[in-house]
Amino acid sequence: MVGMSCSIFAQQNPITDTTLKSLIQQAVANFPRIKELEEKLRISDVQAEILHANYHPTLYGDASYRYMAPSPAIPFNGKDVNFQPYNNYNAGLTINQLVYDFGKTKTQLERNSVEQSLTQDNIDNNKNTIAFLVAETYYSILFTEQAIRVQQDQLKILHENERIIQAKLKNGDAIEYDLLTTQVRTSNSDNVLKELQGNQDKNFITLEYLTGADVKNTLHIGSFEENITILKTAGNWKTENAEAKIINRQIELLDYDRQLAMVNNRPSIFASANGGMRNGIQPDINKFQLAGGAGVGVSIPIFSESRPKLQQKLTDVNIQAARLSLNTLEATINKDLASVNQDYFTLSQKLENSKLNVVQANKAFQLAQTRYKEGLITNVELILIQTSVEDADLSVLKFRFLMLMDKLETHKIVGTRLY
Numbered sequence: 001m002v003g004m005s006c007s008i009f010a011q012q013n014p015i016t017d018t019t020l021k022s023l024i025q026q027a028v029a030n031f032p033r034i035k036e037l038e039e040k041l042r043i044s045d046v047q048a049e050i051l052h053a054n055y056h057p058t059l060y061g062d063a064s065y066r067y068m069a070p071s072p073a074i075p076f077n078g079k080d081v082n083f084q085p086y087n088n089y090n091a092g093l094t095i096n097q098l099v100y101d102f103g104k105t106k107t108q109l110e111r112n113s114v115e116q117s118l119t120q121d122n123i124d125n126n127k128n129t130i131a132f133l134v135a136e137t138y139y140s141i142l143f144t145e146q147a148i149r150v151q152q153d154q155l156k157i158l159h160e161n162e163r164i165i166q167a168k169l170k171n172g173d174a175i176e177y178d179l180l181t182t183q184v185r186t187s188n189s190d191n192v193l194k195e196l197q198g199n200q201d202k203n204f205i206t207l208e209y210l211t212g213a214d215v216k217n218t219l220h221i222g223s224f225e226e227n228i229t230i231l232k233t234a235g236n237w238k239t240e241n242a243e244a245k246i247i248n249r250q251i252e253l254l255d256y257d258r259q260l261a262m263v264n265n266r267p268s269i270f271a272s273a274n275g276g277m278r279n280g281i282q283p284d285i286n287k288f289q290l291a292g293g294a295g296v297g298v299s300i301p302i303f304s305e306s307r308p309k310l311q312q313k314l315t316d317v318n319i320q321a322a323r324l325s326l327n328t329l330e331a332t333i334n335k336d337l338a339s340v341n342q343d344y345f346t347l348s349q350k351l352e353n354s355k356l357n358v359v360q361a362n363k364a365f366q367l368a369q370t371r372y373k374e375g376l377i378t379n380v381e382l383i384l385i386q387t388s389v390e391d392a393d394l395s396v397l398k399f400r401f402l403m404l405m406d407k408l409e410t411h412k413i414v415g416t417r418l419y
Helices: 018-030 032-055 104-171 176-211 242-263 308-373 379-414
Strands: 058-067 073-076 079-082 087-100 268-278 289-299
Touching: 018 032, 018 104, 018 176, 032 104, 087 289, 104 176, 104 242, 104 379, 176 379, 242 308, 308 379
Parallel strands: none
Antiparallel strands: 058 087, 073 079, 087 268, 268 289
16 A cells, blocks of 8 residues: 655654564663763763863872082171071972863863763664664564565465376376476475575564564564655754754854864963971071962963964864755755655555556466366466466565655654654
8 A cells, every 4th residue: 555645844753563662662772882872971971070170179289308508608696597408398288279261161061061962962863773773674574474474375385286286197187397397386486485584584683683682482473564654855854864963063063162262362360379387497497387378370371383263264164064064965865855755656656556466366367267177278377377466466565565665764864763
C-alpha cells in the first residue's frame, strides 16, 4: 500500500511500533560509544571548575635561607653596626586574589558552557544515528522473515512436485527431463532461502551489537508495515538536522573566540598580602620577628604576539565561512529529499505493477491447473507458472520494504529525532 505523503515538522517522531521504540531506547542507553561521549561531558565540568578557581585566592608558602658576605657595616660608638646578618632566614605565607579581570574569566566560562552544549549535541546526534540504525535493522528483520516464509512456501511446492514427478517417472507417465528441470529449480530456490537465512542471522548480529542484547528468540516478528509519513520539504531543518546543529554551535564558539581576543588585551587588577617570620630587621638583625605587607597591583598587556585585532579578523572570516556552509547544507538536504522522493514515486509505480502481476499470476495459475488436469501442459510448465505467483508476491513485499526505507530516509535527512 502506498503511504501517505505530506510535510511535517521534523521533531515529530514517526515511529509508532512499541517493540521498535523499546529496542531504540535500549540501544541509546547501552551503546558503548554513547557512554564514552557522555563521560566526556565531565571534562567541561572540570574545566568550568578550573576557570571558577580564578575567582578564588591563591595561597603560597615560602621559606628561604641565604648566606651573605661581606655584611655591610658602619662604625658607631666604637663598634661596627651591621645592616644585615651573615645568615638570613625568611619564612611566611603569601596570598594573591584576583580583584577584577574585565570579563576575561566570565567570557571563558560562557565559552566553556557552549563547548559543553556542543558535546551534548554530539551525544544527541550519535543517539539518533543509532536509533535510525536500529529502525533500519528492525525493518530489515521483518522484511527478511516474510521473504523467508514466501521462499519456504515456494520450496515446499517444488519438493512436492518433485515427489509427484518421481512417482510418475516410475509409472512411465513422466520423462526424466521433467524431474531434472524440477530438481534444478528446487536447488536454486534452496540457495535463495539459505541466502535469506544468512542475511537474517547477520541482521540479528547487528541488532545485538546495537542494543547489547540477543533478541533473536524473543522478538515477535510481524508485519513491517508502518504508518510513517514521507517528508517532501526540509521543514525546521536548521534546528533539527545533526550537521546544522554542529555548525550553529561552532559559530557560537567562534563568536566567543572573537570576544576572548578582545578581552584578553584588557588589564587585570589583583591584590596580595604576605606575612611570616624573618631576621635581618634593625636594630637586632639576628632576632626573628613578625613581618608582612599588603598591596594592590594592575597587570596591563602591552605587547601580544597573537595580535588581537588579527585574531578577531580571522575569527570573523571563519564565522562567515560557517554561515555560508549552512547554505550549502540546505541545498544538499533539498537535493537529497528530492532524490529520495523521486525514488519513492518510482517504487510506488513498480508496486502497483507488481500488484497487478500478482493478480495476473494467480489467474494464470488457475488456468494452468485446469490445463494440466486436461493434459494440455506438462508438470514443469505448471511449476513455472506456480513459482511466478511466489515471485510476484516477493516483488510486492520488496517494493513495500524499499518504500518504507525511503520514508525513513527522508526523516534521517531532515534530522527527525527517533528516541
